[in-house]
Amino acid sequence: MAKHNGRSKAASFLSDGFLFIGGALVAFLVVWAVWSFFSPSPTPSPAFSISPYSDRKSGPDTSVSAAATSCAGGANLRHDPPDANFYDDPKLTYTIDTPPIKNWDEKRKEWLKQHPSFAAGAENRIFMVTGSQPTPCKNPIGDYLLLKLFKNKVDYCRRHGIDIFYNNVLFQPKMFSFWAKTPTVKAAMLAHPEAEWIWWVDSDAAFTDMDFKLPLDRYKAYNLVLHGWPNLIEKKSWTSINAGVFLIRNCQWAMDFMDVWASMGPQSPDYDKWGETLSTMFKDKIFPESDDQSGLVYLLLEEKEKWGNKIYVEGEFYFEGYWMEIVGTFDNITERYTGIEKDVAGLRRRHAEKVSEGYATVWEEHLKDAGNGRGSWRRPFITHFTGCQPCSGDHNQMYSGQTCFDAMQKALSFADNQVLRNYGFVHPDLLDPSTVNPLPFDYPA
Missing domain, CATH: 3.90.550.10 (Spore Coat Polysaccharide Biosynthesis Protein SpsA; Chain A)
Structure with missing residues (x-):
């Protein structure tokens, strides 16, 4: 993709x-991204020195x-x-x-x-x-x-x-x-x-x-x-x-x-x-x-x-994909995957993390029509935050540091939900990484 x-x-x-x-x-x-690894870092933009997520208001x-x-x-x-x-x-x-x-x-x-x-x-x-x-x-x-x-x-x-x-x-x-x-x-x-x-x-x-x-x-x-x-x-x-x-x-x-x-x-x-x-x-x-x-x-x-x-x-596929064209698709992707799970009991079954690859194979059968690229509803493989410069804070001036921070939080929580599922929990809000809810048996039936 x-x-x-x-x-x-x-x-x-x-x-x-x-x-x-x-x-x-x-x-x-x-050009904003190429200096991100081992480069001297200027004073960060105040916009990227944001307050902790606990001080922010976020949705359900x-x-x-x-x-x-x-x-x-x-x-x-x-x-x-x-x-x-x-x-x-x-x-x-x-x-x-x-x-x-x-x-x-x-x-x-x-x-x-x-x-x-x-x-x-x-x-x-x-x-x-x-x-x-x-x-x-x-x-x-x-x-x-x-x-x-x-x-x-x-x-x-x-x-x-x-x-x-x-x-x-x-x-x-x-x-x-x-x-x-x-x-x-x-x-x-x-x-x-x-x-x-x-x-x-x-x-x-x-x-x-x-x-x-x-x-x-x-x-x-x-x-x-x-x-x-x-x-x-x-x-x-x-x-x-x-x-x-x-x-x-x-x-x-x-x-x-x-x-x-x-x-x-x-x-x-x-x-x-x-x-x-x-x-x-x-x-x-x-x-x-x-x-x-x-x-x-x-x-x-x-x-x-x-x-x-x-x-x-x-x-x-997204061997590495540009974050600005990806992050906005997470909600729709989550909705589509949840819809498939509601119809396929085998994908809802609880299982050990060590055997997750077997379930991934089953998922492939249900993702044949998901597409591979812009407009696809398949999960993007790698999301690359080119231009955000999280370490230096010297982000591309085409967008704010807050935009970068929120996008990273959302992407990381989106990925974390796939991991936490095997531990029985999920982030209800992708912008709030500190909160998780326990999942009921046979979720999301």
Whole structure:
């Protein structure tokens, strides 16, 4: 679902005309978002330093922190045989600006042989990575929002058996802001050879469909998956993709790609040159510095044989969707899902959280007519709060900080209701996260 165009086989829900009319708006919004990760934060706008929700009226171990869900079933977490492997190589480094990793596919394969309990399901194992800046947020409610956004990701991962790592330090001090994800992802690839996929999700993105699973079979022939609009890529727009959420295969191709992508960053002696190159290529780019998103589009277009042919531009669902077109649909979506539950007793049945995926499969049978895109009444997979800047408070001036805060609260409560359902409770008001009501037996019959 999403503002999307998908690949050639995917149905398009946005016309070229709409996309071009909205191009300037999207560019203006994105530039507010690209500085959100590890960037210096100005004094927050008073409008986003709002009073606590309790005062509002509403309707009826170390500097790096990690959180993990349970590991894949059956894996032996204590078994690490003494046989030598790539970890014993004194030349191995985790940093992004060091000699490249070679023969990574063979090294991963050998590690899995040494740790056979991880072999089952390895081809579909995902490891999620996210993070935020090392220092406290300038916005008084920023840390509160980041905590809730992280909780949201942990909830999703727990339900689907995905491990997650939250990083809040710079692995390469010069790679600030949006570039900080690159060294983090590379380090995660080395730290987790048991994972086939590394899934980067920006701190300001929330899962709003807790049941949906990535269609990994669709990506078998690809090594990188990101959200975008192929027709805008061909028209050389720097906003034709979004680099805030992406899935990258843990393989040699990805190791090489990360090195090339990172070479456009601020730690590189060619950083200024890349800024000029990208600004020349993308006429709608509105700031001169080299950025990760423009760099991705450049590699898609200019080095298609080497990189582009292994990159899947997802547009058939909200791999990440713009919050302003999503949040207003939550009430209608809730009403439609509740209507289905009233008619299908099996979906109303209480069950343990651990078996939720089985019920999600049943839901799919009743969502065939829900659509996948603008106007759809299906739950959006990921809602991305581009431009809200919850940590700095320096939100896009096209809307108020209060609008951002309310939208985040609503999205997070919408997602939380899907989780709390297994615990017997629900938020009656999406704008009031502090209040829950117990659910009666056979709700909502």
